[in-house]
Amino acid sequence: MTLLAINGSPRGRNSNTKKLIEYFSKDFNPSNVHILHLKEYYDRKDMQSVIDVIKDHEYILIGFPLYADWTPGFVKEFFEQMGKCHHAFTKKHFLFMIQCGFPESHHCRYVERYCERITKKLDADYIGTIVRGGSEGARLIPKSFFKDAQRLSELGKIFQVEKELDQNLLDTIAKPEKLSKARLFWMKIMLKLPFSAIYWNSQLKKNGVYKNRFDKPYR
Amino acid sequence: MKLSLINGSLKEGHDNFDNQLEQLKSTLSQSTEITNLDYYNLKQMDIKQCVGCFNCWTKTPGKCVIKDDAEDILISVINSDLVIFASPLVMGMTTGLMKRLNDRLIPLIHPYFSIVKGEIHHRKRYDHYPKIAVIYEKTPEDTQEDVALCQEIYERLAINFKTTLRFFSSIQAVEGGLFL
Numbered sequence: 364m365t366l367l368a369i370n371g372s373p374r375g376r377n378s379n380t381k382k383l384i385e386y387f388s389k390d391f392n393p394s395n396v397h398i399l400h401l402k403e404y405y406d407r408k409d410m411q412s413v414i415d416v417i418k419d420h421e422y423i424l425i426g427f428p429l430y431a432d433w434t435p436g437f438v439k440e441f442f443e444q445m446g447k448c449h450h451a452f453t454k455k456h457f458l459f460m461i462q463c464g465f466p467e468s469h470h471c472r473y474v475e476r477y478c479e480r481i482t483k484k485l486d487a488d489y490i491g492t493i494v495r496g497g498s499e500g501a502r503l504i505p506k507s508f509f510k511d512a513q514r515l516s517e518l519g520k521i522f523q524v525e526k527e528l529d530q531n532l533l534d535t536i537a538k539p540e541k542l543s544k545a546r547l548f549w550m551k552i553m554l555k556l557p558f559s560a561i562y563w564n565s566q567l568k569k570n571g572v573y574k575n576r577f578d579k580p581y582r
Numbered sequence: 583m584k585l586s587l588i589n590g591s592l593k594e595g596h597d598n599f600d601n602q603l604e605q606l607k608s609t610l611s612q613s614t615e616i617t618n619l620d621y622y623n624l625k626q627m628d629i630k631q632c633v634g635c636f637n638c639w640t641k642t643p644g645k646c647v648i649k650d651d652a653e654d655i656l657i658s659v660i661n662s663d664l665v666i667f668a669s670p671l672v673m674g675m676t677t678g679l680m681k682r683l684n685d686r687l688i689p690l691i692h693p694y695f696s697i698v699k700g701e702i703h704h705r706k707r708y709d710h711y712p713k714i715a716v717i718y719e720k721t722p723e724d725t726q727e728d729v730a731l732c733q734e735i736y737e738r739l740a741i742n743f744k745t746t747l748r749f750f751s752s753i754q755a756v757e758g759g760l761f762l
Contacts, residue, residue: 372634373633373634374633374634378634402631405631428634430634430685431684431739432739433675433735433739434681435631436678436679436682436683437631437682438678439673439678439681440677440678442673442678443673443678446672446673465701465702467701467702469701470701473731473734473735473738474735476731477674477675477735480674480728480731481673484673484674484723541700541701542700542702547697547700550695550697550702551697554695554696554697560693560694566636566640566641567640570640572641572643576692577692577707578643578644579644579707579708580642580643580645581644581656581660581661581689581690582660582661582708
Protein backbone atom coordinates (compact mmCIF):
# COMPACT_ATOMS: atom_id res chain seq x y z
CA MET A 364 0.00 0.00 0.00
CA THR A 365 1.22 3.49 -0.80
CA LEU A 366 0.09 6.51 1.15
CA LEU A 367 -0.05 10.07 -0.08
CA ALA A 368 0.30 12.41 2.91
CA ILE A 369 -0.67 16.01 2.25
CA ASN A 370 0.74 18.40 4.82
CA GLY A 371 -1.76 21.25 5.07
CA SER A 372 0.24 23.40 7.45
CA PRO A 373 0.86 27.01 6.40
CA ARG A 374 4.32 26.51 7.93
CA GLY A 375 5.11 23.89 5.31
CA ARG A 376 8.24 21.88 5.98
CA ASN A 377 8.87 23.59 9.31
CA SER A 378 5.63 22.46 10.91
CA ASN A 379 4.31 20.36 13.75
CA THR A 380 1.92 18.71 11.30
CA LYS A 381 4.83 17.52 9.16
CA LYS A 382 6.51 16.10 12.26
CA LEU A 383 3.37 14.18 13.27
CA ILE A 384 2.98 12.85 9.70
CA GLU A 385 6.60 11.65 9.86
CA TYR A 386 5.93 9.82 13.14
CA PHE A 387 2.84 8.20 11.64
CA SER A 388 4.71 7.02 8.53
CA LYS A 389 7.98 6.11 10.26
CA ASP A 390 7.68 2.36 9.67
CA PHE A 391 6.50 2.67 6.09
CA ASN A 392 8.90 1.64 3.39
CA PRO A 393 10.11 5.05 2.11
CA SER A 394 8.94 4.20 -1.38
CA ASN A 395 5.42 3.64 -0.01
CA VAL A 396 4.85 7.09 1.42
CA HIS A 397 4.78 10.33 -0.49
CA ILE A 398 4.62 13.57 1.53
CA LEU A 399 3.51 16.79 -0.18
CA HIS A 400 3.60 20.24 1.37
CA LEU A 401 0.38 21.89 0.16
CA LYS A 402 1.59 25.41 0.99
CA GLU A 403 4.32 25.18 -1.63
CA TYR A 404 1.77 24.36 -4.33
CA TYR A 405 -0.59 27.05 -3.03
CA ASP A 406 2.14 29.68 -3.25
CA ARG A 407 2.80 28.66 -6.86
CA LYS A 408 -0.99 28.73 -7.51
CA ASP A 409 -0.72 25.10 -8.55
CA MET A 410 -2.94 23.08 -6.20
CA GLN A 411 -4.28 21.29 -9.27
CA SER A 412 -0.99 19.33 -9.37
CA VAL A 413 -1.77 17.97 -5.90
CA ILE A 414 -5.18 16.82 -7.13
CA ASP A 415 -3.44 15.13 -10.05
CA VAL A 416 -1.12 13.32 -7.63
CA ILE A 417 -4.16 12.19 -5.60
CA LYS A 418 -5.45 10.50 -8.73
CA ASP A 419 -2.45 8.14 -8.62
CA HIS A 420 -3.04 7.08 -5.00
CA GLU A 421 -5.65 5.02 -3.25
CA TYR A 422 -5.00 6.19 0.33
CA ILE A 423 -4.71 9.88 1.10
CA LEU A 424 -3.94 11.48 4.45
CA ILE A 425 -4.64 15.18 4.83
CA GLY A 426 -3.06 16.73 7.92
CA PHE A 427 -3.47 20.28 9.14
CA PRO A 428 -3.23 22.44 12.26
CA LEU A 429 -6.40 23.86 13.80
CA TYR A 430 -6.64 27.48 12.66
CA ALA A 431 -9.40 29.60 14.18
CA ASP A 432 -11.45 26.47 14.92
CA TRP A 433 -11.27 24.72 11.56
CA THR A 434 -8.92 24.27 8.63
CA PRO A 435 -6.43 26.94 7.60
CA GLY A 436 -8.09 29.01 4.83
CA PHE A 437 -5.99 27.62 2.01
CA VAL A 438 -6.84 24.03 2.99
CA LYS A 439 -10.53 24.96 2.63
CA GLU A 440 -9.66 26.44 -0.78
CA PHE A 441 -8.05 23.12 -1.63
CA PHE A 442 -11.26 21.30 -0.65
CA GLU A 443 -13.16 23.70 -2.91
CA GLN A 444 -10.87 22.86 -5.80
CA MET A 445 -11.34 19.15 -5.09
CA GLY A 446 -15.09 19.69 -5.12
CA LYS A 447 -14.87 20.91 -8.71
CA CYS A 448 -13.35 17.60 -9.87
CA HIS A 449 -16.47 15.49 -10.08
CA HIS A 450 -16.03 11.75 -9.64
CA ALA A 451 -12.25 12.06 -9.29
CA PHE A 452 -12.24 10.61 -5.76
CA THR A 453 -14.88 7.89 -5.91
CA LYS A 454 -12.52 5.01 -5.17
CA LYS A 455 -10.21 6.93 -2.85
CA HIS A 456 -9.84 6.41 0.88
CA PHE A 457 -9.26 9.50 2.97
CA LEU A 458 -7.92 9.89 6.47
CA PHE A 459 -7.17 13.11 8.28
CA MET A 460 -4.83 14.35 10.97
CA ILE A 461 -5.71 17.43 13.01
CA GLN A 462 -3.45 18.91 15.66
CA CYS A 463 -3.77 21.98 17.85
CA GLY A 464 -1.87 23.87 20.51
CA PHE A 465 -4.66 23.66 23.07
CA PRO A 466 -4.11 20.73 25.40
CA GLU A 467 -7.56 19.23 24.78
CA SER A 468 -8.52 17.39 21.60
CA HIS A 469 -12.10 18.56 21.98
CA HIS A 470 -11.27 21.76 20.04
CA CYS A 471 -10.59 19.66 16.93
CA ARG A 472 -13.74 17.57 17.03
CA TYR A 473 -15.92 20.05 15.12
CA VAL A 474 -13.62 20.22 12.11
CA GLU A 475 -13.18 16.46 12.38
CA ARG A 476 -16.91 16.16 11.66
CA TYR A 477 -16.41 18.52 8.74
CA CYS A 478 -13.65 16.28 7.35
CA GLU A 479 -16.06 13.35 7.42
CA ARG A 480 -18.73 15.38 5.65
CA ILE A 481 -16.35 16.63 2.97
CA THR A 482 -15.24 13.07 2.23
CA LYS A 483 -18.89 12.15 1.72
CA LYS A 484 -19.37 15.12 -0.58
CA LEU A 485 -16.41 13.90 -2.63
CA ASP A 486 -18.08 10.50 -2.79
CA ALA A 487 -14.96 8.93 -1.27
CA ASP A 488 -14.41 6.53 1.61
CA TYR A 489 -13.73 8.02 5.07
CA ILE A 490 -11.28 6.02 7.17
CA GLY A 491 -11.04 8.29 10.18
CA THR A 492 -9.19 11.17 11.80
CA ILE A 493 -6.16 11.30 14.06
CA VAL A 494 -6.55 14.12 16.56
CA ARG A 495 -3.85 15.40 18.85
CA GLY A 496 -3.96 18.42 21.15
CA GLY A 497 -0.98 20.03 22.83
CA SER A 498 1.13 19.84 19.68
CA GLU A 499 2.49 23.37 19.29
CA GLY A 500 6.00 22.34 20.36
CA ALA A 501 6.04 18.98 18.52
CA ARG A 502 8.56 20.10 15.91
CA LEU A 503 10.98 21.30 18.62
CA ILE A 504 10.75 18.34 21.00
CA PRO A 505 13.17 15.43 20.49
CA LYS A 506 11.36 12.25 19.53
CA SER A 507 12.21 10.44 22.75
CA PHE A 508 10.51 13.20 24.77
CA PHE A 509 7.42 13.38 22.58
CA LYS A 510 5.21 10.88 24.29
CA ASP A 511 2.95 10.04 21.38
CA ALA A 512 5.67 9.62 18.73
CA GLN A 513 5.80 5.89 19.33
CA ARG A 514 2.02 5.58 19.41
CA LEU A 515 1.68 7.43 16.11
CA SER A 516 4.22 5.07 14.52
CA GLU A 517 2.31 2.11 15.94
CA LEU A 518 -0.93 3.53 14.53
CA GLY A 519 0.76 3.84 11.12
CA LYS A 520 2.13 0.33 11.31
CA ILE A 521 -1.30 -1.14 12.02
CA PHE A 522 -2.82 1.06 9.33
CA GLN A 523 -0.45 -0.38 6.72
CA VAL A 524 -1.75 -3.87 7.42
CA GLU A 525 -5.37 -3.31 8.43
CA LYS A 526 -6.13 -0.20 6.31
CA GLU A 527 -7.89 1.09 9.40
CA LEU A 528 -7.03 3.36 12.30
CA ASP A 529 -6.86 1.52 15.62
CA GLN A 530 -9.54 3.08 17.83
CA ASN A 531 -7.73 2.43 21.12
CA LEU A 532 -4.59 4.16 19.89
CA LEU A 533 -6.64 7.06 18.47
CA ASP A 534 -8.30 7.51 21.86
CA THR A 535 -4.98 7.39 23.72
CA ILE A 536 -3.27 9.85 21.35
CA ALA A 537 -6.24 12.21 21.69
CA LYS A 538 -6.02 12.34 25.49
CA PRO A 539 -7.06 14.53 27.19
CA GLU A 540 -10.29 14.93 25.31
CA LYS A 541 -11.32 17.57 27.83
CA LEU A 542 -9.64 18.62 31.06
CA SER A 543 -10.90 16.91 34.20
CA LYS A 544 -12.23 19.03 37.08
CA ALA A 545 -9.07 18.30 39.06
CA ARG A 546 -6.82 19.33 36.20
CA LEU A 547 -8.84 22.48 35.58
CA PHE A 548 -8.44 23.36 39.23
CA TRP A 549 -4.66 23.04 38.93
CA MET A 550 -4.60 24.86 35.59
CA LYS A 551 -6.40 27.80 37.21
CA ILE A 552 -3.60 28.08 39.75
CA MET A 553 -0.84 27.35 37.25
CA LEU A 554 -2.02 30.00 34.80
CA LYS A 555 -1.52 32.64 37.50
CA LEU A 556 2.14 31.71 37.87
CA PRO A 557 4.74 33.44 35.73
CA PHE A 558 6.31 30.24 34.37
CA SER A 559 3.01 29.10 32.84
CA ALA A 560 3.64 31.34 29.84
CA ILE A 561 7.35 30.65 29.56
CA TYR A 562 7.04 29.53 25.93
CA TRP A 563 5.69 32.97 24.94
CA ASN A 564 7.56 35.08 27.50
CA SER A 565 10.98 33.80 26.49
CA GLN A 566 10.29 34.78 22.88
CA LEU A 567 8.83 38.16 23.89
CA LYS A 568 11.93 38.86 25.97
CA LYS A 569 14.31 37.70 23.27
CA ASN A 570 12.61 40.12 20.88
CA GLY A 571 12.79 42.95 23.44
CA VAL A 572 9.02 43.49 23.53
CA TYR A 573 8.03 41.82 26.80
CA LYS A 574 6.81 45.13 28.21
CA ASN A 575 4.64 45.59 25.10
CA ARG A 576 2.97 42.23 25.36
CA PHE A 577 -0.45 43.69 26.22
CA ASP A 578 -0.35 46.35 23.49
CA LYS A 579 -3.61 47.20 21.71
CA PRO A 580 -2.30 48.70 18.46
CA TYR A 581 -5.57 48.57 16.53
CA ARG A 582 -7.81 50.35 19.04
CA MET B 583 -23.83 51.02 16.22
CA LYS B 584 -20.64 50.47 14.28
CA LEU B 585 -20.81 47.67 11.76
CA SER B 586 -18.18 45.86 9.78
CA LEU B 587 -19.59 43.89 6.85
CA ILE B 588 -17.23 41.44 5.18
CA ASN B 589 -18.14 39.75 1.93
CA GLY B 590 -16.33 36.46 1.34
CA SER B 591 -18.09 35.46 -1.89
CA LEU B 592 -15.98 34.15 -4.76
CA LYS B 593 -15.42 35.62 -8.22
CA GLU B 594 -17.36 32.85 -9.92
CA GLY B 595 -20.93 31.77 -9.31
CA HIS B 596 -21.85 34.20 -6.56
CA ASP B 597 -23.42 37.09 -8.49
CA ASN B 598 -26.81 36.46 -6.94
CA PHE B 599 -25.38 36.57 -3.43
CA ASP B 600 -23.46 39.76 -4.24
CA ASN B 601 -26.62 41.45 -5.54
CA GLN B 602 -28.61 40.51 -2.45
CA LEU B 603 -25.81 41.66 -0.18
CA GLU B 604 -25.61 44.94 -2.08
CA GLN B 605 -29.31 45.49 -1.35
CA LEU B 606 -28.82 44.64 2.30
CA LYS B 607 -25.91 47.06 2.48
CA SER B 608 -27.95 49.93 1.09
CA THR B 609 -30.78 49.17 3.53
CA LEU B 610 -28.29 49.18 6.37
CA SER B 611 -26.63 52.39 5.27
CA GLN B 612 -30.03 54.13 5.55
CA SER B 613 -30.60 52.87 9.07
CA THR B 614 -30.34 55.55 11.72
CA GLU B 615 -29.12 52.96 14.22
CA ILE B 616 -25.91 52.41 12.27
CA THR B 617 -23.44 55.21 12.78
CA ASN B 618 -20.65 53.62 10.78
CA LEU B 619 -20.64 50.89 8.15
CA ASP B 620 -17.38 49.54 6.78
CA TYR B 621 -17.76 47.19 3.85
CA TYR B 622 -15.05 44.88 2.56
CA ASN B 623 -15.30 42.75 -0.56
CA LEU B 624 -12.52 40.23 -0.03
CA LYS B 625 -12.26 39.03 -3.62
CA GLN B 626 -11.15 42.52 -4.63
CA MET B 627 -8.53 42.68 -1.88
CA ASP B 628 -5.16 41.17 -1.11
CA ILE B 629 -5.64 38.83 1.87
CA LYS B 630 -2.73 36.46 2.34
CA GLN B 631 -2.80 33.18 4.24
CA CYS B 632 -1.70 33.45 7.90
CA VAL B 633 1.55 31.49 8.10
CA GLY B 634 1.51 30.81 11.85
CA CYS B 635 4.69 32.85 12.41
CA PHE B 636 3.24 34.14 15.72
CA ASN B 637 5.15 37.40 15.26
CA CYS B 638 1.86 39.13 16.13
CA TRP B 639 2.24 37.58 19.58
CA THR B 640 6.00 37.64 20.12
CA LYS B 641 7.63 40.33 17.94
CA THR B 642 5.11 43.10 17.26
CA PRO B 643 2.49 42.40 19.96
CA GLY B 644 -1.01 42.81 18.55
CA LYS B 645 0.15 43.66 15.02
CA CYS B 646 0.32 41.34 12.04
CA VAL B 647 3.62 41.54 10.14
CA ILE B 648 2.11 40.59 6.77
CA LYS B 649 1.69 43.69 4.66
CA ASP B 650 -1.57 43.44 2.74
CA ASP B 651 -5.17 44.61 3.03
CA ALA B 652 -6.05 42.56 6.13
CA GLU B 653 -4.82 45.21 8.60
CA ASP B 654 -7.54 47.69 7.54
CA ILE B 655 -10.14 45.03 8.24
CA LEU B 656 -8.63 44.17 11.64
CA ILE B 657 -8.80 47.83 12.67
CA SER B 658 -12.43 48.03 11.56
CA VAL B 659 -13.35 44.75 13.26
CA ILE B 660 -11.95 45.56 16.69
CA ASN B 661 -13.56 49.02 16.63
CA SER B 662 -17.00 47.71 15.61
CA ASP B 663 -19.97 46.57 17.67
CA LEU B 664 -20.91 43.90 15.18
CA VAL B 665 -18.94 42.15 12.45
CA ILE B 666 -20.87 40.25 9.81
CA PHE B 667 -19.13 37.51 7.88
CA ALA B 668 -21.22 37.21 4.73
CA SER B 669 -20.41 34.21 2.57
CA PRO B 670 -22.11 31.68 0.36
CA LEU B 671 -21.51 28.09 1.44
CA VAL B 672 -19.11 26.10 -0.71
CA MET B 673 -18.63 22.44 0.17
CA GLY B 674 -20.84 23.01 3.20
CA MET B 675 -18.91 25.87 4.78
CA THR B 676 -18.19 29.56 4.25
CA THR B 677 -15.56 30.14 1.56
CA GLY B 678 -11.84 29.50 1.93
CA LEU B 679 -11.38 33.17 1.07
CA MET B 680 -13.48 34.10 4.13
CA LYS B 681 -11.56 31.58 6.20
CA ARG B 682 -8.26 33.15 5.16
CA LEU B 683 -9.57 36.40 6.65
CA ASN B 684 -10.83 34.56 9.78
CA ASP B 685 -7.33 33.13 10.25
CA ARG B 686 -5.86 36.63 10.17
CA LEU B 687 -7.85 37.69 13.26
CA ILE B 688 -5.39 36.20 15.75
CA PRO B 689 -3.46 39.44 16.44
CA LEU B 690 -6.67 40.56 18.18
CA ILE B 691 -6.24 37.99 20.93
CA HIS B 692 -3.40 37.20 23.29
CA PRO B 693 -1.12 34.14 23.31
CA TYR B 694 -1.61 33.50 27.04
CA PHE B 695 -4.16 30.87 27.96
CA SER B 696 -7.25 31.32 30.11
CA ILE B 697 -10.06 28.98 31.10
CA VAL B 698 -13.44 29.58 29.49
CA LYS B 699 -16.38 27.26 30.21
CA GLY B 700 -14.06 24.51 31.39
CA GLU B 701 -11.81 24.69 28.32
CA ILE B 702 -8.48 26.28 27.55
CA HIS B 703 -8.73 29.27 25.23
CA HIS B 704 -6.59 32.31 24.54
CA ARG B 705 -6.76 35.42 26.68
CA LYS B 706 -8.27 38.73 25.69
CA ARG B 707 -6.06 41.45 24.24
CA TYR B 708 -8.74 44.15 23.98
CA ASP B 709 -11.38 45.14 26.53
CA HIS B 710 -14.24 44.94 24.05
CA TYR B 711 -14.86 42.64 21.15
CA PRO B 712 -17.58 42.96 18.51
CA LYS B 713 -20.40 40.47 18.37
CA ILE B 714 -20.03 38.14 15.41
CA ALA B 715 -22.72 37.25 12.87
CA VAL B 716 -22.75 35.05 9.80
CA ILE B 717 -24.94 35.54 6.74
CA TYR B 718 -24.83 32.57 4.40
CA GLU B 719 -26.43 31.30 1.25
CA LYS B 720 -26.78 27.58 0.79
CA THR B 721 -26.70 25.60 -2.41
CA PRO B 722 -29.02 22.63 -3.09
CA GLU B 723 -26.11 20.34 -2.13
CA ASP B 724 -25.77 21.81 1.36
CA THR B 725 -27.85 19.85 3.84
CA GLN B 726 -29.34 21.03 7.13
CA GLU B 727 -26.51 19.13 8.86
CA ASP B 728 -23.93 21.15 6.89
CA VAL B 729 -25.59 24.40 7.89
CA ALA B 730 -25.82 23.30 11.54
CA LEU B 731 -22.14 22.29 11.64
CA CYS B 732 -21.10 25.57 10.04
CA GLN B 733 -23.01 27.40 12.78
CA GLU B 734 -21.39 25.27 15.50
CA ILE B 735 -17.93 26.03 14.11
CA TYR B 736 -18.64 29.77 14.11
CA GLU B 737 -19.92 29.47 17.68
CA ARG B 738 -16.53 27.94 18.55
CA LEU B 739 -14.74 30.70 16.68
CA ALA B 740 -16.73 33.27 18.63
CA ILE B 741 -15.55 31.75 21.94
CA ASN B 742 -11.94 32.02 20.79
CA PHE B 743 -12.51 35.62 19.75
CA LYS B 744 -13.88 36.49 23.18
CA THR B 745 -17.38 37.14 21.95
CA THR B 746 -20.64 35.43 20.98
CA LEU B 747 -22.42 34.61 17.77
CA ARG B 748 -25.24 37.13 17.56
CA PHE B 749 -26.97 35.43 14.64
CA PHE B 750 -26.43 32.90 11.90
CA SER B 751 -28.91 33.44 9.09
CA SER B 752 -29.48 32.88 5.43
CA ILE B 753 -29.28 36.03 3.34
CA GLN B 754 -32.99 35.76 2.55
CA ALA B 755 -33.81 35.81 6.24
CA VAL B 756 -31.91 39.02 6.94
CA GLU B 757 -33.05 41.04 3.93
CA GLY B 758 -34.36 44.33 5.09
CA GLY B 759 -32.10 44.39 8.11
CA LEU B 760 -34.52 42.48 10.28
CA PHE B 761 -31.77 41.58 12.73
CA LEU B 762 -31.24 45.11 14.00
